[in-house]
Structure formats: C-alpha cells, structure tokens
Amino acid sequence: MTKLQPHSSFIPPMSSPIRAPTWVSTRRQLELKVSELHKCSNLPHLKQIHAQIFKANLHDDPFVAPKLVSAFSLCHQLRIAINVFNQVQFPNVHLYNSLIRAHTQNSQQSQAFTTFLDMLKNGVFPDNFTYPFLLKACIGTCSLEMVQMIHTHMIKLGFFADIFVPNSLIDSYCKCGVIGVSSARKLFMVMEDRDVVSWNSMVSGLIKGGLLEEARQMFDEMPERDVVSWNTMLDGYVKARDMNSAFHLFEKMPGRNVVSWSTMVSGYTKAGDLDMARLLFDKMPVKNLVSWTIMISGYAEKGFIKEAICLYNEMENSGLELDDGTIISILAACAESGLLALGKRVRSSMVAAGFRCSTAVTNALIDMYAKCGCVEKALAVFQGMSERDLVSWNTIIQGLAMHGDGLTALKLFYRMKQAGFEPDKITFIGILCACTHMGYVDRGVGYFYSMERDYYIVPQIEHYGCLIDLLGRGGRLKEALEVVQNMPMEPNAVIWGTLLGACRLHYPEELAQEVLKHLVKMNPAEAGNLSMLSNIFAAAGDWANVANVRRAMKNIGVQKPSGTSTLDLDGEVHEFTVFDSSHPNSEDIYQMIHLLRPQLKKPGYAPRLT
DNA sequence: GTAGGGTTAG
Numbered sequence: 001m002t003k004l005q006p007h008s009s010f011i012p013p014m015s016s017p018i019r020a021p022t023w024v025s026t027r028r029q030l031e032l033k034v035s036e037l038h039k040c041s042n043l044p045h046l047k048q049i050h051a052q053i054f055k056a057n058l059h060d061d062p063f064v065a066p067k068l069v070s071a072f073s074l075c076h077q078l079r080i081a082i083n084v085f086n087q088v089q090f091p092n093v094h095l096y097n098s099l100i101r102a103h104t105q106n107s108q109q110s111q112a113f114t115t116f117l118d119m120l121k122n123g124v125f126p127d128n129f130t131y132p133f134l135l136k137a138c139i140g141t142c143s144l145e146m147v148q149m150i151h152t153h154m155i156k157l158g159f160f161a162d163i164f165v166p167n168s169l170i171d172s173y174c175k176c177g178v179i180g181v182s183s184a185r186k187l188f189m190v191m192e193d194r195d196v197v198s199w200n201s202m203v204s205g206l207i208k209g210g211l212l213e214e215a216r217q218m219f220d221e222m223p224e225r226d227v228v229s230w231n232t233m234l235d236g237y238v239k240a241r242d243m244n245s246a247f248h249l250f251e252k253m254p255g256r257n258v259v260s261w262s263t264m265v266s267g268y269t270k271a272g273d274l275d276m277a278r279l280l281f282d283k284m285p286v287k288n289l290v291s292w293t294i295m296i297s298g299y300a301e302k303g304f305i306k307e308a309i310c311l312y313n314e315m316e317n318s319g320l321e322l323d324d325g326t327i328i329s330i331l332a333a334c335a336e337s338g339l340l341a342l343g344k345r346v347r348s349s350m351v352a353a354g355f356r357c358s359t360a361v362t363n364a365l366i367d368m369y370a371k372c373g374c375v376e377k378a379l380a381v382f383q384g385m386s387e388r389d390l391v392s393w394n395t396i397i398q399g400l401a402m403h404g405d406g407l408t409a410l411k412l413f414y415r416m417k418q419a420g421f422e423p424d425k426i427t428f429i430g431i432l433c434a435c436t437h438m439g440y441v442d443r444g445v446g447y448f449y450s451m452e453r454d455y456y457i458v459p460q461i462e463h464y465g466c467l468i469d470l471l472g473r474g475g476r477l478k479e480a481l482e483v484v485q486n487m488p489m490e491p492n493a494v495i496w497g498t499l500l501g502a503c504r505l506h507y508p509e510e511l512a513q514e515v516l517k518h519l520v521k522m523n524p525a526e527a528g529n530l531s532m533l534s535n536i537f538a539a540a541g542d543w544a545n546v547a548n549v550r551r552a553m554k555n556i557g558v559q560k561p562s563g564t565s566t567l568d569l570d571g572e573v574h575e576f577t578v579f580d581s582s583h584p585n586s587e588d589i590y591q592m593i594h595l596l597r598p599q600l601k602k603p604g605y606a607p608r609l610t
Numbered sequence: 611g612t613a614g615g616g617t618t619a620g
Contacts, residue, residue: 132611167611200612231613238614262614293615328616335617363617394618429619462620494620 030056037067043075050084060088066098073102093119097129104137112137128159132168144176144183151187167197174205181209200228207236231259238267258284262291269298274307292318293326300333300342308333308342316349324358331364340372363391370399379408390421398430406434425457432466441474461489465498472502491518504535512537 033049050059050068058064065088072081081102088095096119103112116134119126131154138146151169159165166187173184188194188202199222206215219225219233230253237246250256250264261284268277281287281295292315299308312330316322327346334343347365350357357365362385369378382388382396393416400409413431416423423431428451435444448467451457459467464487471480480499484491496518503512520530534549583589 135611164611169611171611195611197612202612204612226612228613233613235613257613259614264614266614288614290615297615323616325616330615332617358617360617365617367617389617391618396618398618424618426619433619460620465620 030058034058034064034067037064037071043077046071046075050080059084062092062094065091066094069095069098069102073098073105076106078102078106078108091119091122091124093124093127093130096124097127097133100130100137101133104133109137126157126159128162128165131159131165135168135172138172139175144173144180147172147176147180148183163193163195163198166191167195167201170198170201170205174201174208178209181205181211196222196224196226196229199223200226200232203229203236204232207232207239212236212240212242227255227257227260230254231257231263234260234263238263238270241267241271243267243271243273258286258288258291261285262288262294265291266294266298269294269301272302274298274302274304278307289320289323289326292320293329297329297333300330300339301336303337303339305339305341308339309345312342312345322350322353322355324361327355327361328364331361331368335364335368335371338372340368340374343368343372359385359387359389359392363389363395366392366399367395370395370402373403375399375403375405388419390424390427393419393421394424394426394430397427398433401430401434401437404437406436406438406440409434423455423457425460425463428457428459429462429466432463432470436466436470436473439474441470441476444470461487461492461495464489465495468495468498469502472499473505475505477502504539 030049030052034053037046037049050072053059053064053068059068065084068084069081072078072084081099085091085095085099091099096115100112100115100119103109103115112134116126116130119130131150134150135147138150147169150172154160154165154169170184170188173180173187176183184202184205188198191198199218203215203218203222206212206218215236216233219229222229230249234246234249234253237243237249246264246267250260253260261280265277265281265284268274268280277295277298281291284291292311296308296311296315299305299311327350330346331343334340334346343365350361355361362381366378366381369375369381378396378399382392385392393412397409397412397416400406400412409430413423413427413434416427428447431447432444435441435447445467448459448463448470451459451463464483468480468483471477471483477499480502484495484499487495496515500512500515503515530549530553534546534553537543537545537549
C-alpha cells in the first residue's frame with residue numbers, strides 16, 4: 001500500500017504530475033489536481049482547473065490560492081496571478097510570499113518590494129520563506145545596500161534558525177560584486193551551523209568574484225563535498241579557461257553527473273578545442289537537452305557548420321523535445337558566426353513542431369536574421385510578433401542600424417515610444433549607431449544629449465564611444481577629441497581606437513600621432529593599432545614615420561593577424577585570407593577575381609588599399 | 611538556498 005505522508009488537512013499528496021487536460025467531476029479529484037498545481041506549466045489546463053476551483057468556491061482557500069498564484073506565475077501570467085491574489089479578502093503570509101515570488105519571476109522586482117511593504121502595512125508578519133523570496137528580487141536589479149537592508153530586517157525579526165535564510169543571504173551578497181562577496185564571507189564566518197549549501201554558496205561566490213585560488217582553498221577545507229561542490233569548482237576553472245586544472249579535478253571527481261560532463265564539454269568548446277569537447281560528449285554516460293545544446297552551439301559558434309547541422313539532426317532524431325533555452329542558444333551561436341544555414345534549419349523544425357515561440361525565442365530569431373544579413377526577414381519576423389518587449393525593439397533597431405537602414409531604425413524608435421516603451425541604454429547604442437551610418441551628426445549629438453535630459457539615462461563609456469565615432473566619421477575630429485578630453489570617465493583603449501579609426505578616414509596626421517601615443521601606452525603590443533597608424537602615415541606620404549612604426553612593430557615582435565572572410569555556400573563554410581591559396585579551387589577563384597575586377601570598377605568600386 | 615546551455619550593446 002502507498003504510504004500516506006503528513007499533509008495539510010485539505011490536500012493529500014499525489015504521485016504523478018498533471019498531464020492531459022481532463023474534466024474532473026469529484027471534489028476528491030479536484031483536491032488531487034490542486035496538490036500538484038504549482039508544477040503545472042500548461043496554461044489551458046491551468047485555466048480549466050482554475051475555473052473548477054472557482055466553481056467549487058475554493059479560490060480563497062488559504063491553501064489553494066497561493067498554489068494558484070504560483071502556477072499562473074510559472075506560466076508568465078502575472079496579471080491573472082494578481083487577480084487571484086486580489087480575490088482573497090485576508091491574504092495570509094503564504095499568499096503574500098507567492099505574490100512576491102511571482103513578481104520576481106516575471107521581472108517585476110520593484111513590485112516584489114511593494115508587495116512586501118503592503119504585507120507589513122496590513123499587519124501580516126513575514127516568515128522564513130519571505131526573505132529568501134525577497135532576496136531573489138535583489139539579484140541583478142538592486143545594490144548591495146538593498147541586501148544589507150533586508151539583512152538588517154532579518155536580524156531584527158530573527159529567522160536565522162532556518163539555514164535557508166542565511167544561505168540565501170550569502171548567495172545574494174555574492175551576487176552584488178566583490179564587496180558583496182566579502183560581506184558574505186563575514187556572515188559565513190559567524191554562522192554557527194553551516195551546511196554543505198552554505199559552503200557551496202561561498203565557493204561559488206568567491207569564483208564569481210574572481211577569487212579562484214581562495215575558492216579552491218575553501219573547497220579543500222570543506223568538511224563534506226557533494227556533487228554540487230565539485231561541479232561548482234569545476235565550472236570555476238572552466239570559466240577561468242584553465243582547462244588543465246578543470247580536467248585534473250574532473251578526473252579525481254567521484255560520482256560525476258550529467259552537469260559535470262556538460263561543464264567540461266562547454267569548457268572545451270569555449271577554449272576552441274572542439275575535438276576534445278566532442279570526445280567527451282561522445283563518452284558521456286547520459287546526455288540531456290543541455291549537453292546537446294552545448295555541443296551544437298559550440299560547433300555553431302566556431303563556424304563548424306556541417307558538424308553543427310549533423311548533430312542538430314541527430315538530436316532531433318533522438319526524440320528530445322526542444323525548449324526555449326536550446327533554441328535561443330543555438331540561434332545566438334548562429335548569429336555570432338553568421339551561420340544562416342543552421343539558423344534556417346532550426347526555424348524550419350520549430351515550424352514543423354508547431355513550437356510556440358516565446359518573446360525571447362523570437363527576439364533571438366530576429367537577431368540571428370539581422371546578424372546573418374537578412375534584415376528584411378528580421379523585420380518581417382518583428383512585424384509579425386504579437387507581443388514585443390524592449391529587447392525586441394532594441395534588437396530590430398540595432399539590426400537595421402548595422403545594415404545602414406538608419407532611417408527605418410529611427411522611425412521604429414518613434415513607434416517604440418508610441419507603443420509605450422521607455423528606451424534604455426541599449427536602445428541609445430542602436431540609435432547613435434543609426435545616426436553614424438546615416439551621417440546624421442547633429443541629430444545624433446541631439447539624441448546623445450537627450451539621454452540624460454529626457455530619459456534620465458546617464459551615458460556610459462560605450463555611449464561616449466558612439467558619440468566619438470559619430471563625430472569622427474563625420475569629419476568633426478576636433479569635437480571628437482574634445483569629447484575624449486572632457487568625458488567624465490578615463491578614456492579606454494576602445495575610445496582611443498575609435499578616434500584612431502576616424503583619423504584613418506580623414507588623415508589628420510598630428511591628431512593620429514597624439515591618439516597613438518595614448519593607445520600604445522595602454523596596449524603597446526596591439527598590432528592593429530600600430531598597423532593602422534602606419535597606414536595613416538602612408539596615406540599622408542610620410543614615409544619616414546611609416547618606417548618608424550614598422551620598425552617598432554618588428555622590435556616588439558608583433559604582427560597583425562590577417563583578416564579573414566568566410567562564405568557559407570550550400571551549408572559549407574569556406575574561409576579566405578589575403579594571398580591565400582589553400583582552398584582546393586584556389587586557381588579557379590583567382591581567375592574569376594581577375595575576370596570580375598574590371599567589371600567591378602565600372603560602377604565605381606575602388607578598393608581601399610591602406 | 612548551491613552546479614551545466616539561454617534574446618538586445620560593449
């Protein structure tokens with residue numbers, strides 16, 4: 001007989017999760033459904049159960065309502081979750097907790113805090129679940145001060161007996177940068193009872209703070225290690241690109257699981273060792289969706305299109321059902337390396353499977369089309385979207401700007417505002433880029449100054465970079481230099497490089513020399529800078545200085561890596577560099593170039609040789 | 611509460 005577990009007076013446990021939607025007739029059956037409700041991710045089914053709950057007058061039951069809120073939150077139906085909450089006259093702490101979490105899950109962090117304040121105002125006392133949920137709302141949006149405030153509150157009310165509470169505090173501190181990590185360490189030191197999660201959170205925090213050595217020390221000191229401890233340490237080495245140490249640890253590791261193997265595969269793909277990655281991938285005792293995703297994206301990111309497509313087909317044939325993460329990952333990898341063929345392949349299988357595209361998936365698709373040169377397709381996908389978010393607008397604006405259709409990009413900027421979206425710092429990168437490509441210098445400068453004035457966005461160094469590029473390409477080098485000299489932050493190598501790029505277009509020799517002094521000081525071995533400088537001198541006919549720079553390059557022992565072009569032809573990628581003769585059809589290719597050259601000159605093509 | 615893939619810029 002199945003052993004019954006202790007449970008609430010109302011809901012018995014259930015062994016299997018909710019599956020196909022079926023009409024439940026008895027109250028007993030409904031109770032069974034409700035007990036698993038918080039795991040339900042099927043929206044139509046959820047709505048059906050909601051209706052039955054309502055009919056049975058259980059919607060304000062103190063046990064049912066929090067589960068409903070959690071379920072609707074999981075299905076990204078925050079509106080409905082809030083409505084469910086509002087149906088309850090006297091919400092208890094569980095219901096408040098689930099609404100706080102619902103807001104965080106649906107990216108409404110500030111509303112999570114508002115809910116917490118409402119809760120206090122209404123005299124409902126927080127419990128040991130409230131704080132971990134509230135701390136989650138701090139991640140990514142709030143500062144250290146916020147976590148400190150919650151910490152203080154927790155001390156006042158005293159929930160530290162539950163190990164979940166200090167553990168989640170350690171984690172939150174660690175996600176607030178290096179200072180946060182030291183606060184976490186202080187807390188960790190004074191904790192009386194630490195469990196393996198406390199140790200793991202601390203090791204993970206040290207790794208995130210870049211303190212790999214100290215993390216290893218703590219890992220070695222741990223009284224007990226579980227599979228998460230090992231995997232955390234493994235990932236630390238992987239993220240630091242130290243594959244030797246990672247492999248060493250991996251070999252020693254007891255009880256490796258699918259995450260351990262995937263971490264290693266991911267590490268080797270990122271290090272560019274696709275052979276080793278594939279070797280481990282093939283040896284994996286168990287593969288899941290994430291492992292496949294890592295290997296396929298790894299191939300795609302590095303331009304191994306045949307292998308990527310082949311493995312993608314294999315994954316589909318193995319019967320695994322793709323999720324958002326898989327599709328977004330692969331599309332992002334295609335976008336990065338311009339693998340349109342795989343991107344198209346992914347899309348066609350999405351269509352064939354009737355995959356319901358979330359906004360994030362569609363955004364990734366738009367970005368893939370745009371970065372692979374199909375701006376029209378990107379625009380068509382964007383226009384067909386039923387629900388757009390800020391990322392959708394930013395992606396299409398950036399895509400259009402990159403391809404020189406700055407006019408459409410700027411038009412969409414206005415439409416975006418009409419649709420009620422507030423531009424953010426990324427939007428302005430796209431807008432400034434659009435103006436640069438169109439040569440709208442004054443208009444771009446106007447947008448730059450409107451950022452802080454009209455939108456309360458303080459320009460960052462990237463925005464200054466865009467402004468310098470805008471002025472520089474527009475030939476207003478003096479103003480560009482003034483921006484560099486007067487901007488509120490120290491100019492970095494990218495800023496000076498941008499200015500140098502402008503010099504390359506307009507040949508002001510003196511300025512170029514000035515810029516270069518800064519650049520060489522910052523990054524003396526950067527061959528690209530030196531070779532660009534030598535080109536500027538060459539264009540000005542200053543051969544003595546050309547020789548000086550060349551000599552400097554030789555002395556430092558740098559050589560500018562050749563630029564390459566890649567072509568994707570019927571799913572096969574061909575790579576070319578200048579004076580390259582490694583391609584099997586090299587002779588034919590050069591013959592064709594000779595044939596094409598005079599024809600290209602006719603409409604006015606003049607290759608730039610400097 | 612701790613571990614592997616995940617959309618926009620740089």
